Amino acid sequence: MASETIAISGADYDARPIGERLHDWVVTVDHKKLGILYILYALFFLVIGGIEATIMRIQLIVPHNHFVSPEVFNRMFTMHGTTMIFFVAMPILFGFGTYLIPLMIGTRDMAFPRLNALSFWLTAFGGLLLYYSFIGGSGLYGAGNAPDVGWFAYAPLTSRAFSPGHSTDFWTLGLLVSGFGSIGTAVNFIATILCMRCPGMTLGKMPLLAWMNLVMAGMVILAVSPLTAAQIMLSTDRFLGGHFFDAQAGGSAVLWMHFFWIFGHPEVYVLIIPAFAFVSEIVPVFSRKPIFGYPVMVAATVCIGFVSFSVWAHHMFTVGMSSYSNSFFTITTMVVGVPTGIKIFNWIGTMWGGKIQFKAPMMFCIGFLFQFLIAGLTGIMLAASPFDWQLGNSYFVVAHFHYVIVGGILFALFGAFYYWFPKMSGRMYSETLARWHFWLFLIGFHLTFDFMHIPGILGMPRRIYTYESGRGWEIWNLIVTIGVVFQIAGVAVFVFNLLRSLVKGVAAGNDPWDAWTLEWSTNSPPPEYNFAQIPVVMSRRPLWDLKHPEDPDWKYE
Amino acid sequence: MSSAAVTRPLIEPEWVLPSRGRVGMFSLIAAESAIFTIFVVAYIFYIGASVSGPKPKDVLELPIFSTICLLSSSLTIHLAVRALRNAKVSVFGVWWFLTIVLGTIFLFGTGREWHHLIFSDGLTISTNLFGTTYYSLVGLHAFHVTVGVIVLTIGMIFTLLGKVKPEHSERAEIFSLYWHFVDAVWVIVFTVVYVIGR
Numbered sequence: 001m002a003s004e005t006i007a008i009s010g011a012d013y014d015a016r017p018i019g020e021r022l023h024d025w026v027v028t029v030d031h032k033k034l035g036i037l038y039i040l041y042a043l044f045f046l047v048i049g050g051i052e053a054t055i056m057r058i059q060l061i062v063p064h065n066h067f068v069s070p071e072v073f074n075r076m077f078t079m080h081g082t083t084m085i086f087f088v089a090m091p092i093l094f095g096f097g098t099y100l101i102p103l104m105i106g107t108r109d110m111a112f113p114r115l116n117a118l119s120f121w122l123t124a125f126g127g128l129l130l131y132y133s134f135i136g137g138s139g140l141y142g143a144g145n146a147p148d149v150g151w152f153a154y155a156p157l158t159s160r161a162f163s164p165g166h167s168t169d170f171w172t173l174g175l176l177v178s179g180f181g182s183i184g185t186a187v188n189f190i191a192t193i194l195c196m197r198c199p200g201m202t203l204g205k206m207p208l209l210a211w212m213n214l215v216m217a218g219m220v221i222l223a224v225s226p227l228t229a230a231q232i233m234l235s236t237d238r239f240l241g242g243h244f245f246d247a248q249a250g251g252s253a254v255l256w257m258h259f260f261w262i263f264g265h266p267e268v269y270v271l272i273i274p275a276f277a278f279v280s281e282i283v284p285v286f287s288r289k290p291i292f293g294y295p296v297m298v299a300a301t302v303c304i305g306f307v308s309f310s311v312w313a314h315h316m317f318t319v320g321m322s323s324y325s326n327s328f329f330t331i332t333t334m335v336v337g338v339p340t341g342i343k344i345f346n347w348i349g350t351m352w353g354g355k356i357q358f359k360a361p362m363m364f365c366i367g368f369l370f371q372f373l374i375a376g377l378t379g380i381m382l383a384a385s386p387f388d389w390q391l392g393n394s395y396f397v398v399a400h401f402h403y404v405i406v407g408g409i410l411f412a413l414f415g416a417f418y419y420w421f422p423k424m425s426g427r428m429y430s431e432t433l434a435r436w437h438f439w440l441f442l443i444g445f446h447l448t449f450d451f452m453h454i455p456g457i458l459g460m461p462r463r464i465y466t467y468e469s470g471r472g473w474e475i476w477n478l479i480v481t482i483g484v485v486f487q488i489a490g491v492a493v494f495v496f497n498l499l500r501s502l503v504k505g506v507a508a509g510n511d512p513w514d515a516w517t518l519e520w521s522t523n524s525p526p527p528e529y530n531f532a533q534i535p536v537v538m539s540r541r542p543l544w545d546l547k548h549p550e551d552p553d554w555k556y557e
Numbered sequence: 558m559s560s561a562a563v564t565r566p567l568i569e570p571e572w573v574l575p576s577r578g579r580v581g582m583f584s585l586i587a588a589e590s591a592i593f594t595i596f597v598v599a600y601i602f603y604i605g606a607s608v609s610g611p612k613p614k615d616v617l618e619l620p621i622f623s624t625i626c627l628l629s630s631s632l633t634i635h636l637a638v639r640a641l642r643n644a645k646v647s648v649f650g651v652w653w654f655l656t657i658v659l660g661t662i663f664l665f666g667t668g669r670e671w672h673h674l675i676f677s678d679g680l681t682i683s684t685n686l687f688g689t690t691y692y693s694l695v696g697l698h699a700f701h702v703t704v705g706v707i708v709l710t711i712g713m714i715f716t717l718l719g720k721v722k723p724e725h726s727e728r729a730e731i732f733s734l735y736w737h738f739v740d741a742v743w744v745i746v747f748t749v750v751y752v753i754g755r
Contacts, residue, residue, distance in 0.1 A: 111577040187584040195577035221584055225591030232592075233599065236693055241683030244599065244693075250606040250686045259595060 029113035030528055031098050034120050036424065038095025041124055043495075045087040048131075050491065052080040054484055057448075061481040063469040073465035074148035079130075081151025082171065085267065086178055087127040089409060093274040094123075094185050096416055097213045099424065101189065103519035103526060104207045106198030106535045111191035119184035126178025133170035147171035150463065152260050155245035155253040158234060169238060176231040182224045189217035198518070200537040205557070207517045207540070208291060211298050212277035215305045216270055222309065223266035230259035254319060261312035268404065269308040272372075273301060275412035276343060279365045282419050283347050285515045286362035287354030290541060290553070293346045300339035300346075307336040317385045318392040326385040333383035337376055344373060359513075360434035364415030367442055371407030375400065378453070393463075396456025402449050414441070414494065421498065422512045426524040427505030433497040437490050444486025451479045516541035578731040586738045589701070593742055596697055597749055600690045604754050607685040613755045616678040623666030624747055627702070630659035631740045634733045642730075644723040650716045653729075656736070657713060660706045667699050691750065698746050701739045708732060 025033060056076050059067045068076070098116060102109055110116045133146045147167040149157045158168050193214045197206065234256075236242035243249035245256045284291045291297065313321060313329045321329075347369060356362065378400040382388050391397060414437070421429050455473045467473055511520040521543055522531055539545055539553035604613075637652035671692075674680045682692040712729070715721050721729075 112581060115581075183585075183588045187581050187588070190584045191577040191581040194580050195574045197574060199572040217584075218587075221588045222591050225588045226595045229592040229595035232697075233596075233693065236682065236689065242689035242693065243683070243686045244689055246686075248608075250603070250608045251689075252602070252606075255599065255602060259599075262595075 029109075029117045031102050031110045031113065031116060032424075032526060032528075032530075034116050035095045035097075035099025037120055038091045038098060038123075041120075041127070042088045042092035042095060045083050045127060046092075046491075049080050049083040049088055050488070052076045052083065054488070056080065057481040057484045059465060060467075060477050062478070063467050063474060065466055068465075070465040071145075071148065074150075074463075075146040077463055078148050078150055078153075078171075079146050082130065082147075082175070083127075084405070085151065085271075086175060087123075087130070089271045089405065090178075090182060091120075091123055092413060093216075093271060093409075094119075094182070096278070096413075096420070097189060097216075097274060098185070100420065100519060101192055101210055101213055102196065103423075103522070103530055104517050105193065105196060105201055105210050106518045106531060106537065107192070107196040108530050108534075110188050111196055112188050115184050115188050119181040119188065122181030122184065123178045126174045126176075126181060129177060130170055130174030133167045133174075136166060136170070152257075152264060153234075154260075155251075155256040156247060158238070158256075159246060160238060169235075172231045172234050172238070176228060176235070179224050179228040179231065182220055183228070186217040186220035186224070189213055190221075193217075198535050198537060204295070205537060205540050208280040208294065208297055209277040209517075212273045212280065212301050215301045216273045216277075219266050219270050219273070219305050219308070223263050223270060226259055227263035230256065230263070233259075254316075257316055257319060258313070261315045262309075264315060265312040266308050268401075269304055271409050272404065273304065275368070275409045276301070278412045278416040278419070279347060279368055281517065282361045282365050282415050283350050285419075285513050286357045286359060286365075287351045288357070289350055289354040290516075290544075291346070292349035292352075293342075294540065296342060297346055300342045303339040304336060307332060307339070311336055314383055314385075314388070317388040330383055330385050334380060337380055337383075340376060344369065344376075359418075360429070360431060360438060361415040361419035363435070363438050364411045364418070367438070368408055368411040368415065371403060371411060371445070375403035375408055378403065391456060393461055394456040395460045395462055396453050398462045399449050399452035399456055402452070406445055406449065411445075414438075417494075417498070419513070420519075421501070422508030423519055423524050423526070425502055425505070426508055427501050428508045428512060429497050429501040429505060433493055433500075437493040437497060439490075440486050440493060441490030444483045444488075444490055447483025447486060448480050449483070451476050451483070455480075511543070514547075516543045518542055521546070576727065576731075578727065579734070582731045582734045586734065589738065589742075593697070593745070596690075596694045597745060600694050600749055600754065603686050603690050607687045609685045611678050611680050611684070611687070613687055613691070613750075616674055616680055617751060617755050618670075619751050620666055620670060620747075623663045624743065626659045626666070627663040627743055628740055630656045630663075631737050633659060634736050638726060638730045638733050641721070641723055641726040646716070646721060646723070649721070649729075650713070653709065653713055653716060657706060657709045660702055660709065664699060664702055664706065667695065694746060695750065698739070698742055701742070705736050705739055709736075 025037065028034060028037075053076075055068060056073065059065050059073055098110065098120075130147075145165070145167050147153075147163075147170065149163060149168055149171065153168070153171065156162060158172075193206070193210050203211075233242070233244040237244050237246060243251045245251050245253055247253055280291055280297060310332045311329060313325060314333045317326060317329070347365075378396070382391065382397065382400060418429060418434055421427075455476045458472050458476075460467065460471075460473050467477075508524050510522065510524055513520070518531075518535055518537070519526070521535065535542065537545075539557050541553050545552035545554060633652045633655045637649050637656060640646075640648035640652060680688045680691075682688050709732075712721070712732070
């Protein structure tokens, strides 16, 4: 199979002028092109968000540093957080979902291709709107400035009195617009997965990636909508003189916190569940075994989906809630660790006794397993409200959620990039460079985020632009910033690898990994219609059935 | 990829999946419900929290007539969809038009109520917390009715142009789901704003 030639991108296709080809990308409703647009857009913002993080780390490398002013520092952490969550993590995961779901469930496109395009361009426009604040934040009279209210924008900091000008308006409108895009994508995912599966693919035979994206889309619908509602309220306050979060008129600042975190905590699972999905596809293929405990994996995902809607106020222990609320949210937060733990055991169970191939996707997944476990353990620590009172709003919390997002989600994403790059581009990446990327990024990640826990325990609060010397924080901040250098080097190798392989990589063939799901049965890259003939499946591993007609899976499922 | 190789040599039952329009509309309704829930929660949370007048009990009157109109429009759109399914296009047009009329009467009622509140009672969205929560919740609902009336009107134009055929009954039905949802939301808004909150 690996020797088949690539059928797409014939001479007549490439011969057209570049303007026409770009025009194709702008007006496209093809899920594969939109998926790649999502991914490229998110990678662009990943670089920008990374630069913002680097600026903060340079500022904090020594005490009393004057690299940037306190105002710029505030803008950097606000823009870094907002960018990474809304314009990197969500679009990149939506991009993989948009690209892969129709291929994996054996259909030709999403349920609503035009809604798909609309959702992407809304998200893209939301990002541009946010970044336009750098130019137009003060209303174009003087120099613009970016929002500086933090990524969760607590009231009353967002009121006109404390955030004059338009910087916060760009923040709220940017998130409102991209939120509409996210809801559109989620509606599309659900309709596609429920209504477009190829014959024979019952819910119990769907690839886990489709299952997990289904749960993720349901969570987006129930979690992003409250954020949309809260942004409408904030806009009402800022543009129309409303009093939702205005304490002087009887409004409540705490209500904003609740509304934000009702979105904010499920959002963490919106991001991590697609990462689980990548790991659940990659680990079996590189362990040469079917996934261990498929029904339990599905049940655990659905369970996480439900429980994660009852944990939001663990972000608010330090606000001062009643002891009943504190106990309730402590317990639910610990409970959500149980289905997550089940998943970790299932992935280990999949690897157990398998013929593990240590290729780049698998290495990133193993990194994910270790790091996500540690992130979960510090999460359990912070779930205990008395512990959280000590370390809430400290660098320990920053280290914890970066362990989830970088150590968990980003590692799984890098794995997904290497795993599906041959399918998307038709070319093989360089395994040597991928290993360099893995080790550089792993070292950088651990230097930065392992050692970031320590100044937090020593009392360093988050969001300070500088600190006094002599508190024992200097050496840790120095190590943390040195780690950034390795991470940048790793990402540079990654980008170079992708670009180089796009031009010089050897042809990958349809199925370089000897994998089992439907996307590997079509060409690399797939033609616009995906499948010349809509496949019919009998089991969870249709390509296994095809390659082993003497011992097909459907006999046992 | 030949499908023969992966097909079990048996006659399978016909492969039926749910309608994507219906699933998409239910997903959208779920998202809208979440948005309305947040606004309703904020409204209930802020009942009696205004530090200045006017208070709800001084200015609000029960909009009985427009409520009856909006709720009965659920029946008319249902009858319209049923008529289209039975290939009675002109009957469909009559019920569909009646739905537009009822929806418009409701919007007109809201407009009159707001006009009275603004110019007689001096209550605007920035007057006090009650004004903020009241106009945003009722306004969000009225916005959804407006969108519904616009879509209904487009459907009416197509009907008058003779483009609506019985095979479009599923589309009409999917839109009617939205309209029923907007009506159901009004029941909650009415209860919260005019009954509990007054």
